[in-house]
Amino acid sequence: MGFIENIKNCFGADELPKEPIFRAVLFGDSAAYLENVTAIARYEECEIVLSLKRGGLSVRGEGLYIKKYCSGDVVICGKIKALERV
């Protein structure tokens, strides 16, 4: 059973998309791993804006830097305060 199917079964949420626009995993407030990122729209130490297939995602915090970026996967480190769809 796939990951999404598991979540659907757990939460009974039938409206979860089969193909998510992006997936984000937060490790406390010190790191975030994101999938399906198409580009880095803006990169500042206090905000990193990621371009997705539809729309974008803003990661705000302090001392942010990109630990790894390749093939649509991004790892952001630093003090992460907020993730917001833009």
Add this chain to the structure above:
Amino acid sequence: MRENKGARKGLENLKVVYEIRGLNLDRFINAAKNRGIELYDIKKTGNKRMIVSVSFQKSQKFFAFAKELCYNIKKLRVKGRLYPLYSLYRSFGLIIGAVIFAFISVISSDTLISFTFTGSGSLYHREIEAYLYGVGVKPFARFSDFDLQLLEDGILKDNPYLSFAGLYKSGNRLVINTQLSKEKVETLTGSVYATYSDCDGIIESIKVYRGTALVGVGDTVKKGQLLVDGYTTVKEQIVKINVLATVTVKTYEEVIYRSDKDGEEEKAVIFAEQGLLDKSVVETSVEKKEDGGGFIYIVKAYYYRVIYSG
């Protein structure tokens, strides 16, 4: 394309750190990603400056890519767990050369090639050499394998006709300086201000540790002649000092041998040497004269007289 796992596996952990300068660094990051270049530890250090790490395998491709996009790129360092091995790998030839050079230097300077004998005692160089061979000191032996101080003591014990033996290393040669003497060495008191010759002869060697030599090797001296004076010149000023010196003089004694027979020069020499056993005769000359029906053989027996002052 199959990965070259054998050769490159050990370098996976290595990363090369670059500094990128230029406008629109966000565009650069996206362009690198589109080219399949993985970027690590991306940190902006200004509007137009960014530090980024790239895996070692992709570093050349990344460098060319950055140059192609006309960004200024500068390699800062290599990092990773295997960096020490990487450094060794890069400078392997240099390390091998340094090790070989050090090895050859140590071995070559530590190897004894030949002996050099100096001083009046060099007359007995065969005996000294025989002793050294007997204790394992011979050509191609190692200086580090023997103690020069012990060898000096050993040479003196083995050769009773020597009063002094000094050994030192000069390159690959062992210099053996020895002095002849059968007389007891007087105590050096440090209160002597001049050295006089106590015999007629020719200077064989002169070593002045303190004082000023007034004669040189080969000079003919007379009994009572001043050989070393107790002064030295310091910044154009004459300073009085006590003398510490060793002078070897080749002198002789005359022995008269009388006989009725002619042609007994050899007997005269043996007679003279027997009478001068304490002198270590090194050379003889015989002069024959007629004397009232018989013959007088005048033997000059040369020996070395060592004069110490100190």
